[in-house]
Amino acid sequence: MKAKNTLGLILFPAFDWAISRSHPEREERLLYTQDQLLEEGIEDIEGIEFFNPGMATLHDINRVHFCFPDAQSLLTESHLIAAGGVMRAFDAVLSGETDKAFALVRPPGHHAQRVVYGDRGFCIINIEAVGLEYARQRYGDMRVAIVDTDCHHGDGTEDIYWNDPDTLFISFHQDGRTLYPGTGDIDELGGPGAFGYNVNIPLPPNTGDAGFHYILENTVMPILEDYKPDIIINSAGQDNHYTDPLTNMNFSAQGYAALNERLNPDIAVLEGGYSIQGALPYVNTGIILAMAGLDYSGVVEPDYHLGKWRQSERVTDHVRRIAEQVNERWLKREELSKREYGDRLTVTRRRQVYYDTAGIMEIQVQEFKVCSECPGVNTVHSYNDRGASMAGITIPRKACHACREEGYKLFEHAAATKKSYLQDMSSDDYMVSR
C-alpha cells in the first residue's frame, strides 16, 4: 500500500507521564491509539514515516510565552517534548521531507495563552504556536491558517494570534455558554492589527457530522480560499466525538476523516480528546489515512450507528444561522474594524483569565498600539490572585522601526516597576528584567 501524500507521524504517547494518576491526561491516553495503528499496519504503508520528537528549548518557549516566574519552573520535560514534536512536524513539511505531518503528542496546548502562570485546560504551553513561531524564524515568514477542530474554544491560540494578520485563526467549538473555557463568541474578532482574522464558530450541543460539514463547506473553506494561506494547520482535538466524556457533540471518526480530506491540512496536531478507547483509536486512524490520501471508508467505531447520531432539524437551523453570521463578519471585516477602532491610536482590552487546572485567577490589561505601517507593538499588564504581577511587551515579526524602538522603551519603563518581559520577534530576541 502506498500513500498518495507522504506523511510524517510523530507519535509520542509519553507512556511515563501524567498530570495525575487518574487525570484524563494520563499515561494510558494514547495506548489504544497506538495499538490500533500497529494492528492496522500503518508503519508498513509506503510513504508514511515515523519520527521521534525533538525537544523545544526554553528560547523556543519564550518566543511565544511570558512564563511566570519562568519557563523552567513551570514546565516539565513532557511539555518541551510535546512542543518539540510539533516542531518536528514543521521541519518534516517545510524541509520537504514529507508532504504532510501529524504530531500525535501530549499534553495538548491550545488553551495556553501568551501569559502563563500555570496549567489551564490541561495545557501549559501552546505547542502549535511554539512550533509555528520556530518555523517562521527558521524557514521565513508565511501566511498560516490554524483551524482548531477541538470541541473547546482554542482560547490560547486566539490570544497569541489576536493581533497577527499573518495567522488566521478559525475555531469551531461547542458554544462557550455550555462548555469550558466559556469564550469563543462570534464577536471576538481580533485586535486592531488583525481585526476579522480571528474567526469563532460556536456550535450548539449535539451538532453531528452534517453540521460540521456544513460549516466546513459554507464558512471555513470559503474563508480559506479568500485568505490563501501558505500552510494550513489543523488543531486536531478529538473531543467533538459522540463518545467523549467531557463534551456534548456527535462527531464521528468518518466525520473527522472527511473533514481532514476536505480541509487538506499540511500539519495536524492532536489537542484534546479523552474518549481514549471509543474514539481516539478510530479518529486518529481516520485522520492519518485522510492525510495520506488513502481510503478511510472502513474506519468505523464499534458502536457507531448513523441514526443514533444524526443531528436534529433545530440544530441544523442553528448551525446555518451561525454560518451566515460568521460569513457576514468575514466579508465586512474592514468596515467593522473601522467602526470598532476608528482613528484610535491605542486600543485597550481588559480580561480575566481563569486557570482551571492550577486554580489561579488572572487579570490583564492589554494595550495595542495602532500603527499604519505594521501590526503594532503591544503590551500586557497582568497580575493574579496569588500576588504575582508582570508586564510583557511584544514587538511583532514585521514591526516597523518606530514600533520596535517603542517596544524597547516600553520594556525599560515597565521594568522599573515590575517584572517585565520583552519579545522582540523581529530579531528573535527575548529578555526578562530582574
Next chain:
Amino acid sequence: MIIGIDMGGTHIDGAAIENGVLIASVKHQVDHGNYFASIWQCLEDLLSQVDKDAVERIHLSTTISTNAIIEGRLADVALILQTGPGLQWHFERMGEHIVYLSGSVDHRGILVRNLDMTQLDDAREQLLENPVDALAVISKFSTRNPEFERRIKKYFEGDYNEITMGHTLSGKLNFPRRVRTAYLNAAVSRTFIGFAESMREALRQSSIDAPVFVLKADGGTVDLEGAMSKPVETILSGPAASFMGVRALVDDERSDRVLIDVGGTTTDLFFLVDGVPVFEPLGIEIDGRKTLVRALFSQSIGIGGDSHVRFEEGALKIGPRRYGLPIAFGGDSMTPTDALVYLGKLEGAYRDKCLQAVERMAAEHGFEGVALAEMIVRRMCEEIRQAIERVLDKLNASPVYTIEELLRDRTIRPQAVEIIGGPAASLSGYLEETLCLPVYCPLHHEIANAIGAALAKPTLEINLIADTEREKMSIPERGIYMPIDRTFNWREAEQFALSQVRDAGKALGLEEDQLDAEIVESSSFNMVKGYGGRVDRNIRVKAQIKPGLLEKLRKSD
C-alpha cells in the same frame, strides 16, 4: 557433542563441537534437486569423523522453507480473513481462495460483532469447490482475543490437513503481517513437514537418537516438533547462523559492534548494542513480503567480492550486479576479488589472467595497475562505510514512546567491527583505515555459520497482556488466555511472564543455568472509567529467553 549444519545457497557446512572444542568440519556443494540428500550427505560425512554415539543434539539451519518461498513452490492455501473495521489492505500473491467473514473484536479484545455461523456454511461450500491441503485463519486483533480463529479452526477441522491460526505465530500487533505470516506458514507446511519426516526416518535408520533442533532467523533454535507446526519460523536462518557463529568465535564485549558478512553478490551488516543483537522491530521480510517472523536486524547491500567493477562516464562503479566468477577464479568480469588478488592479498587460481586484466583496465583509464586495484578496494570499503552510516542513522531514529527513553538518547556508536566471508581477511586492513575502527576477522570464520548453528540455543519471546477490568490475561505465544483477579498486579504479571518463559525453555531442553529468562519491556497503565472512577490496570510485559550460545567455542589444545 553437538552437530551444526548450515545449508546456504551454494555450500552446505557442517561442524562437530565437543565440550566447546571444534573437532570436525566439512563443506559440501548443495544439490538443488535434493535438499534432504544434501543435508544427509553432509551429516554422514561429519559423523564418519566422530563418535556417532556421543552426539547429543543436531542443529540444522536449512533453506527448505526459504527456498520454497523464494522459488514460488508454495502450496495452495485457503484463507479466511476477518478484516473488521479499519484500513482495508489488498492482499496480493496469496492465491485465489480467500474468503472474508464478518465478526470483529476491538483493540482490547472486546467483542464488537459476532461471527455469523451461516456465513461459515457458505464459506465452506465456496472453499470446498477447490479443495486444497492447508487453511490459514486470521482475524484482526486475534492476539487480543483468539476466539473467532479458534472457532473457525474447529469448524474446518477434518477439511484440511494443516490449519494455521494467526494468533499462534506472534504476539505482536500488525494484521497485514499476521495474514502474510500465517499464509506462508500454511503454504510451506507440507514441504517442511516432508523434509522433517525424511530426516527423522533417516536418523532412525542410522540409529541416531539425538534430538533435532532447527535454526530461526532470530539466532535461536526450536525443536523439530515446534518447527513442524510453525515452519515459517525457520526462514532466513542462514545469516543468523553466521552471526551466532561469530559470537562464539570472538571475545564478547558489552560494546556496540558491527558485523560484516561479505558474500559474493551482497554484504550483510548486523549490529550489536552493548553486546546485545539488534532485532527487526516487527519481523523479517522475505520475497517482498513483510512478516512477523522474529529476526535479527540485518541490512544487505549490493556489493560483494564478485560484484561487477567498471567505469561509467569516467567514474568507478562496483555492483550491484554480478556476472559469474571473478577473473582470478575463471570468470571474465572484473571484481573486487580480482583487485585483492592483484594486490597480493588473496590467492587466485588464474592469477596471471587476473593481473593482465587489471593492468589492461588501468591502462585504459590512465592509471597504474596498483593505483586502480587500491582504488577498487577502497571504493568498496567506502560503500560499506556509507551503508553502515545510513543504517545507524535509521536505527538511531527508531521510535521511542517514553520520556525516559527519549532523554536517555541511546545513540549507537560502534567501537569495533567483526568481518567474515570469503575476502574478509584480505579486506580487514583496508576497512580498518576507512572506518577508523579495529576490525577483527576471527579464526574459523569460514565455517562460522555451521559453528553458529551448532551453538545457538533455543529462544522464545512472549507478549503478556493483563487487563484487570476485563479480568483477563493473555500470552498468545503460549496459547494462554486465562481469567485473572481484579487485584492482579504488575509484579505478579512479571513473575508469571518469567515463569512462562522458563517453563518453555525447559521444555526445549535448556538447563537452569542456560535459561537466561529476562523481562525486555514492561509497563502498567492505570485505566480509569470517566472521572474519579475505579482504577484498573492494563499491564504489558514482554519477556524472552535471551538469544545466545549454549557454550563458547574454546581453542583446541
